[in-house]
Amino acid sequence: MKIMVVGGGGREHAIIKKLKENPTVTEIFALPGNGGIARDAVCVNIGATDTEGIVNFAAENGIDYAVVAPDDPLVLGCVDELQKKGIPCFGPEKKAAIIEGSKVFSKNLMKKYGIPTAAYEVFDNAENALEYLKTAPIPTVIKADGLALGKGVIIANTTEEAEDAVRSIMEDKKFGKSGDSIVIEEFLTGPEVSVLSFTDGKTVVPMVSSMDHKRAGDDDTGLNTGGMGTVAPNPYYTEEVAEECMNKIFLPTVNAMNKEGRTFKGCLYFGLMLTEDGPKVIEYNCRFGDPETQVVLPLLESDLLTVMQSVTNGTLGNTEVKFSKKSACCVVMASEGYPVSYKKGFEISIPEVLQNQVYVAGAELKDGKLLTSGGRVLGATAVDDTLEKAVSAAYKAVENIRFDNAYYRRDIGKRALNAVKEAN
Numbered sequence: 005m006k007i008m009v010v011g012g013g014g015r016e017h018a019i020i021k022k023l024k025e026n027p028t029v030t031e032i033f034a035l036p037g038n039g040g041i042a043r044d045a046v047c048v049n050i051g052a053t054d055t056e057g058i059v060n061f062a063a064e065n066g067i068d069y070a071v072v073a074p075d076d077p078l079v080l081g082c083v084d085e086l087q088k089k090g091i092p093c094f095g096p097e098k099k100a101a102i103i104e105g106s107k108v109f110s111k112n113l114m115k116k117y118g119i120p121t122a123a124y125e126v127f128d129n130a131e132n133a134l135e136y137l138k139t140a141p142i143p144t145v146i147k148a149d150g151l152a153l154g155k156g157v158i159i160a161n162t163t164e165e166a167e168d169a170v171r172s173i174m175e176d177k178k179f180g181k182s183g184d185s186i187v188i189e190e191f192l193t194g195p196e197v198s199v200l201s202f203t204d205g206k207t208v209v210p211m212v213s214s215m216d217h218k219r220a221g222d223d224d225t226g227l228n229t230g231g232m233g234t235v236a237p238n239p240y241y242t243e244e245v246a247e248e249c250m251n252k253i254f255l256p257t258v259n260a261m262n263k264e265g266r267t268f269k270g271c272l273y274f275g276l277m278l279t280e281d282g283p284k285v286i287e288y289n290c291r292f293g294d295p296e297t298q299v300v301l302p303l304l305e306s307d308l309l310t311v312m313q314s315v316t317n318g319t320l321g322n323t324e325v326k327f328s329k330k331s332a333c334c335v336v337m338a339s340e341g342y343p344v345s346y347k348k349g350f351e352i353s354i355p356e357v358l359q360n361q362v363y364v365a366g367a368e369l370k371d372g373k374l375l376t377s378g379g380r381v382l383g384a385t386a387v388d389d390t391l392e393k394a395v396s397a398a399y400k401a402v403e404n405i406r407f408d409n410a411y412y413r414r415d416i417g418k419r420a421l422n423a424v425k426e427a428n
Contacts, residue, residue, distance in 0.1 A: 014365035015294035040364020079105035124189035233416030250329030342379035
């Protein structure tokens with residue numbers, strides 16, 4: 005089989021490595037891929053949002069199955085266009101991808117169908133938003149409506165910060181048209197949990213839970229990033245919590261989308277907060293999370309391609325999806341200065357023995373050398389019997405990977421390990 009994976013980050017590298025395990029896969033093309041992915045797939049210089057280019061490539065090269073991984077092409081309708089050419093895909097159609105593409109849509113969906121989430125107000129002009137903030141509880145959360153590279157959420161600890169956020173998003177257009185409308189919502193507290201799930205619109209199969217580390221600095225300090233590391237499973241996500249989430253959030257969400265005529269087929273990501281009032285949805289994503297994928301897929305024991313095809317074909321309920329009982333940790337190695345500004349072009353040295361557990365995100369191949377080309381350069385993942393061992397092994401891998409200007413958090417998994425100790 006010829007497989008095409010749209011995207012070019014660490015998430016896509018993890019997906020490609022897992023797809024390669026299927027013996028029927030003869031070729032994998034990554035559009036556009038990156039310098040590290042080039043070890044595992046044929047990289048094609050077509051951007052993830054070049055829908056026409058992607059569709060033409062798939063048609064001309066006899067692609068048997070496509071995986072559209074990032075949010076932008078999904079929201080733009082890449083899956084719809086590929087399906088028109090008769091190419092089966094993993095990923096939601098445009099009308100379903102709106103669950104991530106518009107925070108206003110997703111908040112209104114939850115309100116309409118009684119799915120637990122933070123209280124909120126929607127605004128489409130700055131003046132009304134600023135007036136509301138005069139009496140809004142602080143801290144508060146300001147969210148741009150549309151996609152913003154995972155950076156369109158601002159937690160404001162003072163009224164002044166909230167007002168600055170509104171002006172930045174709505175007047176200065178920090179996130180472009182994504183900020184034409186905003187959501188101002190209640191600030192929730194409690195442990196955060198990421199749960200990726202396979203769904204064919206009928207059956208929901210949650211994957212192993214995970215814990216992301218969004219802040220750039222140790223002890224959750226500094227700016228928000230795309231994610232500096234992850235661990236799985238998340239110790240706060242107990243069997244009791246999982247059952248509550250299935251009954252009150254996961255199935256109701258999929259059913260709500262069906263009722264709206266927006267059946268979701270693909271990977272539906274639930275960003276949850278475990279509050280004193282029970283689990284609540286912070287956000288939905290219409291695709292695999294990054295870097296959550298880098299700890300979840302290494303724990304998948306079933307064949308990924310088979311599971312993906314069952315989602316596409318609507319037969320997920322008849323397909324075994326099995327995960328290991330082990331633990332995984334991914335430490336992201338970034339360029340010093342990320343997520344603001346950073347230098348590029350430094351040579352990356354990854355020992356051959358570690359290649360299988362490294363997922364490359366921001367790197368290019370030049371004259372046979374792998375060079376840094378992005379903020380998040382790579383993720384080093386380790387799987388072991390316990391979370392403690394997995395964290396230790398991931399950091400041991402990091403110590404053996406070299407590039408100038410490298411930066412990484414030194415406390416990935418610390419919170420999770422403390423939670424494990426408290427539980428015992």
